[in-house]
Amino acid sequence: MILQPFANEPILELRRASVRAGLDDAMAGVDAQLPMRVPVMIGGDERFEASLVSTDPGEPERVVAESAHATGGEVDAAVATARAGARDWASRTAEERAEVLLAAAAWMRERRLELAALEVRECAKPWPEADADVCEAIDFLEYYARGAIELAAAPELVQVPGERNELRYVPRGVAAVVAPWNFPIAIPCGMTAGALATGNTVVLKPAEQAPGCALRIVQALRAGGVPPGAISLLPGEGDVGAALVRHRDVQTIAFTGSQPVGLEIIRAAADVVPGQRYLKQVVAELGGKNCVIVDADADLDEAVPGIVSSAFIYAGQKCSAAARVLVHEAIADQLIDRVAGAVSVLDVGRADQLATEVPPVIERAAKERVDRYAQIAQRDGRIAARAEPVPDRGWFCPPTVAVDLPPGSPVLEEEIFGPLLAIERVRNVEQACDIVDGLPFALTGGLFARDPSTVRYVRGRTPVGNLYVNRGITGAMVGRQPFGGNRLSGNGTKAGGPDYLRHFVEPRALTENTMRHGLEV
Amino acid sequence: MTDLTEPAAPEREALEREIHRIGGEIAGAFPSSARHPVRALDARAMELASSDRELKAALFRFVDVVPACRSLDDLARHLRGFLDEVPDAPLPIAAAMRVSNTKAGRTALGAAAASGVKHMAHRFIIGETPSSALGVLRGLWDRGAASSVDLLGEATVTQAEADRYAERCNDALQRLAAAARKWPERPILEHDSAGPLPRANVSVKVSALTPLLRPDAPERGRRDAAQRMRPLLEHAQRLGAHLHIDMESLDSREAVLDLVLELLSEEQFRSGPSAGIVLQAYLRDSPELAATILDWAASSQRTPPLTVRLVKGAYWDHELVQARQHGWSVPVFEVKADCDRNFETLTGTLLRARPNIRVAIASHNLRSVSNAIAYNRLLGGDDSDLELQVLRGLGDELQDALAAKGFRVRTYCPVGDLVAGMAYLVRRLLENTSNESFLSEQARGVPLDQLLAAP
Numbered sequence: 001m002i003l004q005p006f007a008n009e010p011i012l013e014l015r016r017a018s019v020r021a022g023l024d025d026a027m028a029g030v031d032a033q034l035p036m037r038v039p040v041m042i043g044g045d046e047r048f049e050a051s052l053v054s055t056d057p058g059e060p061e062r063v064v065a066e067s068a069h070a071t072g073g074e075v076d077a078a079v080a081t082a083r084a085g086a087r088d089w090a091s092r093t094a095e096e097r098a099e100v101l102l103a104a105a106a107w108m109r110e111r112r113l114e115l116a117a118l119e120v121r122e123c124a125k126p127w128p129e130a131d132a133d134v135c136e137a138i139d140f141l142e143y144y145a146r147g148a149i150e151l152a153a154a155p156e157l158v159q160v161p162g163e164r165n166e167l168r169y170v171p172r173g174v175a176a177v178v179a180p181w182n183f184p185i186a187i188p189c190g191m192t193a194g195a196l197a198t199g200n201t202v203v204l205k206p207a208e209q210a211p212g213c214a215l216r217i218v219q220a221l222r223a224g225g226v227p228p229g230a231i232s233l234l235p236g237e238g239d240v241g242a243a244l245v246r247h248r249d250v251q252t253i254a255f256t257g258s259q260p261v262g263l264e265i266i267r268a269a270a271d272v273v274p275g276q277r278y279l280k281q282v283v284a285e286l287g288g289k290n291c292v293i294v295d296a297d298a299d300l301d302e303a304v305p306g307i308v309s310s311a312f313i314y315a316g317q318k319c320s321a322a323a324r325v326l327v328h329e330a331i332a333d334q335l336i337d338r339v340a341g342a343v344s345v346l347d348v349g350r351a352d353q354l355a356t357e358v359p360p361v362i363e364r365a366a367k368e369r370v371d372r373y374a375q376i377a378q379r380d381g382r383i384a385a386r387a388e389p390v391p392d393r394g395w396f397c398p399p400t401v402a403v404d405l406p407p408g409s410p411v412l413e414e415e416i417f418g419p420l421l422a423i424e425r426v427r428n429v430e431q432a433c434d435i436v437d438g439l440p441f442a443l444t445g446g447l448f449a450r451d452p453s454t455v456r457y458v459r460g461r462t463p464v465g466n467l468y469v470n471r472g473i474t475g476a477m478v479g480r481q482p483f484g485g486n487r488l489s490g491n492g493t494k495a496g497g498p499d500y501l502r503h504f505v506e507p508r509a510l511t512e513n514t515m516r517h518g519l520e521v
Numbered sequence: 522m523t524d525l526t527e528p529a530a531p532e533r534e535a536l537e538r539e540i541h542r543i544g545g546e547i548a549g550a551f552p553s554s555a556r557h558p559v560r561a562l563d564a565r566a567m568e569l570a571s572s573d574r575e576l577k578a579a580l581f582r583f584v585d586v587v588p589a590c591r592s593l594d595d596l597a598r599h600l601r602g603f604l605d606e607v608p609d610a611p612l613p614i615a616a617a618m619r620v621s622n623t624k625a626g627r628t629a630l631g632a633a634a635a636s637g638v639k640h641m642a643h644r645f646i647i648g649e650t651p652s653s654a655l656g657v658l659r660g661l662w663d664r665g666a667a668s669s670v671d672l673l674g675e676a677t678v679t680q681a682e683a684d685r686y687a688e689r690c691n692d693a694l695q696r697l698a699a700a701a702r703k704w705p706e707r708p709i710l711e712h713d714s715a716g717p718l719p720r721a722n723v724s725v726k727v728s729a730l731t732p733l734l735r736p737d738a739p740e741r742g743r744r745d746a747a748q749r750m751r752p753l754l755e756h757a758q759r760l761g762a763h764l765h766i767d768m769e770s771l772d773s774r775e776a777v778l779d780l781v782l783e784l785l786s787e788e789q790f791r792s793g794p795s796a797g798i799v800l801q802a803y804l805r806d807s808p809e810l811a812a813t814i815l816d817w818a819a820s821s822q823r824t825p826p827l828t829v830r831l832v833k834g835a836y837w838d839h840e841l842v843q844a845r846q847h848g849w850s851v852p853v854f855e856v857k858a859d860c861d862r863n864f865e866t867l868t869g870t871l872l873r874a875r876p877n878i879r880v881a882i883a884s885h886n887l888r889s890v891s892n893a894i895a896y897n898r899l900l901g902g903d904d905s906d907l908e909l910q911v912l913r914g915l916g917d918e919l920q921d922a923l924a925a926k927g928f929r930v931r932t933y934c935p936v937g938d939l940v941a942g943m944a945y946l947v948r949r950l951l952e953n954t955s956n957e958s959f960l961s962e963q964a965r966g967v968p969l970d971q972l973l974a975a976p
Contacts, residue, residue, distance in 0.1 A: 007848065011848075014736070127737070297586055299586075304676075304678045305678060330591065342679055342732060345680060347733075355741045357735075450586040
């Protein structure tokens with residue numbers, strides 16, 4: 001099989017009116033199909049009942065999808081099906097599996113606008129973000145398909161006369177994928193694609209906020225030729241995920257989501273239950289408290305837009321989003337003034353409006369959480385900007401900039417996952433690095449500085465998984481910015497990077513004696 | 522109605538002969554002491570920079586950071602930092618790096634570098650404020666060159682910044698118009714067959730008039746910019762000044778074009794002020810854009826006619842990199858000859874569209890300029906119905922030569938402080954150190970016949 005080298009799926013060129021013109025039709029097409037019905041899908045079987053609903057965060061009366069809620073028995077059935085399905089799927093060559101994943105990518109490519117429109121509705125992802133998410137899903141399929149072929153080529157070992165040495169990477173078995181809603185197609189698709197490309201079978205438990213998007217992923221994979229036994233879908237709430245990751249026959253758990261849930265999964269995975277014959281491997285991508293350092297020689301014309309977009313695009317609901325700015329005191333007033341001015345004119349609105357920069361947050365509980373932190377910020381410090389008013393229907397939070405917060409304030413230490421940015425003054429870059437180094441998180445980080453020695457210094461001292469210099473700190477691209485954090489932000493597995501697939505395989509070495517009675521045969 | 526189209530083959534030959542004749546005449550009128558405009562720059566630095574990609578990057582990054590440095594020591598550290606990244610530093614650079622090992626050495630190096638950058642900036646930027654630029658503008662007028670003042674500014678990210686920029690534009694209009702009233706008469710710079718041409722001429726950037734321009738959603742920024750552009754147009758109208766709306770990168774093109782055509786269609790602006798727009802020949806779709814502008818001009822019957830300034834375009838590197846990063850088709854011509862040919866085609870398109878528009882050809886390429894003059898004459902146009910434009914600091918010698926030969930030339934003059942001017946300066950330096958640029962070919966002594974050859 002000859003494949004073109006990997007290239008990222010190009011995002012829509014929305015600056016052209018002719019490209020924008022197609023969006024409304026795509027949205028109308030999706031609206032006409034709502035609500036979607038998302039069944040439990042195990043092998044070839046489907047069971048639907050309207051137990052749960054996902055709604056449009058900008059218009060909570062609009063039901064986007066009704067979904068079934070998987071039962072404990074269905075968790076068992078799905079894992080058993082995946083175990084049985086593994087025999088066929090694992091026996092195929094990496095090339096054969098790649099072909100299937102590429103066909104799934106093609107299925108998505110043909111429906112890019114439709115898939116993006118669904119994200120706009122179900123998760124209030126604004127159009128450009130939703131489009132980028134669909135592109136990323138396609139990228140994961142394309143990238144891991146190629147990566148698995150490379151991984152299947154046995155690495156060179158030392159060979160001496162009289163023996164033959166060989167190292168192979170073989171599928172681990174059943175993978176449980178527990179996915180978040182904030183990249184509702186890309187992340188579940190990426191984790192699933194990584195497992196499938198390397199010959200594992202998958203049970204996917206999507207976020208209860210985004211079952212509709214998850215259904216489309218499964219449809220894409222099955223349309224591409226993934227056998228029903230190799231991908232099952234278990235919509236439901238947290239208890240479904242909890243039962244799944246504890247299941248005796250799950251060998252790999254791929255999880256992206258909050259830190260508390262992630263730690264719980266890691267604990268559960270370490271617990272060997274009766275009859276369990278594997279050490280569970282966990283691929284965890286958890287939260288962050290991401291800092292952007294701005295040195296005195298920064299170009300503020302670049303820093304201000306970079307900071308504002310990193311903190312507020314998609315209402316700050318990205319694990320990579322900027323939460324804190326640590327700015328050199330020499331330019332702090334200027335930076336705060338400009339960021340505040342830029343934030344106060346952000347367009348807060350519904351995700352289906354192209355002008356919208358800050359959409360609603362995902363659900364009522366999220367809004368209440370963000371509002372609570374905003375109150376703490378007001379109490380402990382000073383609000384430098386707040387883009388108000390915001391629409392009163394839907395889960396809108398006004399984008400807010402807080403300054404003068406005391407060390408130790410929860411606003412500075414806890415992951416808020418919403419449109420609230422704190423700016424702090426520091427004496428110099430060293431002090432900023434001390435602050436970053438003191439955090440338990442290490443996901444993304446940013447630096448605006450122009451002296452090459454500053455860049456080298458910060459790179460040497462920053463523990464984050466993804467450091468961005470003189471640009472925004474979100475928007476990692478598959479193959480270009482392998483994504484994932486260190487410390488309590490994750491176990492360094494780097495989605496979209498060259499090492500990712502290694503977490504889904506087990507290495508097996510074979511050594512054969514080729515001497516028989518003094519003869520090499 | 523019969524429209525004059527592209528010249529036929531025999532005419533084409535005659536045109537080529539004319540282009541070479543006119544080009545020769547203009548070249549002969551260049552001030553003899555400085556045949557090479559690149560001399561306007563620090564010639565040695567530029568020569569070094571053009572020959573070494575890494576060094577060029579280091580020097581550009583240094584020029585860019587100068588205004589943000591807090592002391593001479595800080596400046597020298599930055600210079601040293603950038604030069605450290607150049608693998609094989611040429612001798613003079615290595616010497617500079619040794620000097621920077623001591624504090625005293627760094628102060629000296631910082632002072633030298635700061636004065637070098639300032640010197641370079643002053644070639645392109647005529648003053649910090651419109652008032653301080655009036656002397657230079659008057660000097661240009663006396664040398665036979667009109668001007669357009671461009672107010673450099675930092676990026677506009679807040680409403681307050683947009684208000685300040687609009688205020689600076691108003692102030693510039695006011696001061697220029699007042700000062701220009703006292704200038705002596707220069708008929709060639711003040712009239713064409715469509716009527717009088719304002720002496721006071723200001724170029725404005727839409728991206729500076731609003732913090733809300735977004736490539737994906739141009740409407741909101743356009744509405745916001747319109748609120749600041751309207752008073753500027755009214756002011757220009759009262760003062761009898763010209764307002765030219767610059768084009769920037771492709772990200773804002775739709776907003777700028779729609780804004781200008783929409784405002785100039787409004788009843789209150791149907792008979793003034795004199796206003797203009799820019800067409801960038803490096804864009805592959807510029808012929809369609811030209812058609813949009815010309816259709817509008819033909820149907821609006823606005824007076825005075827819209828001035829269309831044809832340029833090559835100043836964001837070539839940006840457009841190319843952005844498109845490649847996103848996997849988009851590259852919106853600009855990647856081969857210089859294609860761009861030059863398109864420039865000539867558009868020159869013809871615009872010249873044939875008169876009297877619905879006024880035409881300004883902005884280029885330092887002697888071939889492009891000679892082509893415009895020759896083609897205008899072929900069409901039976903008067904020289905006064907063609908304006909030629911150059912950039913301060915890059916086109917000074919061409920400006921003098923054109924003025925000496927009796928053409929109407931207008932020099933684009935940036936005004937602003939060093940911080941605000943850096944982005945502009947770096948773009949100009951990029952343009953000028955490109956080995957393919959006309960100016961650098963001219964400086965390298967490429968024979969005139971070759972310089973004037975059809976692209």
